[in-house]
Amino acid sequence: MSELSFTQRFHAYANPTRFMTLSGKLVVPLGIVTAVLIGAGLYFALLNSPVDYQQGETVRIMYVHVPSAWLGMFAYMVMASASLIALVFRHPLADVCAKSAAPLGAAFTFLALATGSLWGRPMWGTWWVWDARLTSMLILLFLYFGYIALWATIEEPVRAARAAAVLALVGSINVPIVHYSVVWWNTLHQPASVFRVDGPEIAGSMLIPLMLMAVGFTFFFVTMLLVRMRVEILRRRVRALRLATAEV
């Protein structure tokens, strides 16, 4: 495989069997890296990082809340890119990727909202507030639910794939809105501290565990994405076999 160019390999792994072989080899190593990164991140986050001078120990929720929010948006971008590739290039595994990414993204978004509520109660005195950041994250969750519901409702996989791809692309306008919501509106949620034009303004001792957790979560996402894609390919094979036996 190494003598092929990138585009040739892109098309080569469109073959589900080749994808299954490669992903089968990757899942366990990626899982190990995930465990190591999250383990190290949790050590630094819970034990070896400073407390905030205002918030005390509750600031440690940030190390779960922020990476979850990042992954929720990252998963939507993966979903939207895969949908674009599915619609434009008709890559056979692109819609499998998008379908598999959706529940992961929804889970991360829900986790971000839940940990945010748990953090907001001691810090702001309220479980929820209808400001721009929280509302747009809630809309992101609704978009995920709608996407999953569309896949579940349309029975025929090819038709479902294309319809879901259109929905994912139309909804992708929400992702920049979520990110810039704290810039465009005066919100209760704090403004961006890491992904800014001027660079991160967060202390290094807090940035390191945050980044460890973020990269660990990303590896978790990639591992689970590959696992879900493998399951979806197997599910489609079962369906094809069932249809074939039904014809006989």
Next chain:
Amino acid sequence: MMRAFLSLVKRDVALATQVGGGGGMAVFFFLVAVSLLPLGIGPNLNLLAKIAPGLLWVALLLSSLLTLDRLFQADFEDGTLDALSMGALPLELMVSAKIMAHWLTTGLPLVVAAPFLGLLLNLGSAHFLPLVGAMLLGTPALSLLGAIGAALTVSVRRGGLLASLLVIPFYLPVLIFGVAAAGSDVAMPGVSQQAMLLLGAVTLVSLVLGPVAAAAALRANLRS
């Protein structure tokens, strides 16, 4: 092509008005929903006056959502959509014609009914004109964006609820700016002009996004 566009609009308007049920039932639902709200919230006229623009917009949204499956489903089931997709008009223009007919027979009657229903909610006299203006500007966006949900679920037999759920995230900017443009003092005091302009922007974006996305969704559903 203009003739084909106009004749499709005329056909859809004729179907909606003669076969019945579309616009009339939407207005009836609008009336019922607005009547339910004071029964639930309490008849305090001062409170109702403060929240009337928001309540009217939410009821308008819900009434609009209910009419979405009339957009494509009937034509899909009897094969007319297949014939239209092979006709003179590009799919995006065909979808635009249907959306225009939908707005004329559903959105416009709702906007006409809104000031009368505002009386039921003790809407302040200063808010009537901005409210109608905002609704006139916003209801085309509701039809345009709703067509996306209707097109995505056209092949699903009882897809009305799913279409509504898919479309609600896209309706939210229309709702937020529409309520602010209606001069709601409680929601966002003093920003009604900017909100009206932003509402216009949302409608213009949906003028492009709606037919293109709906046509893409119809292509996905028609082909397979």
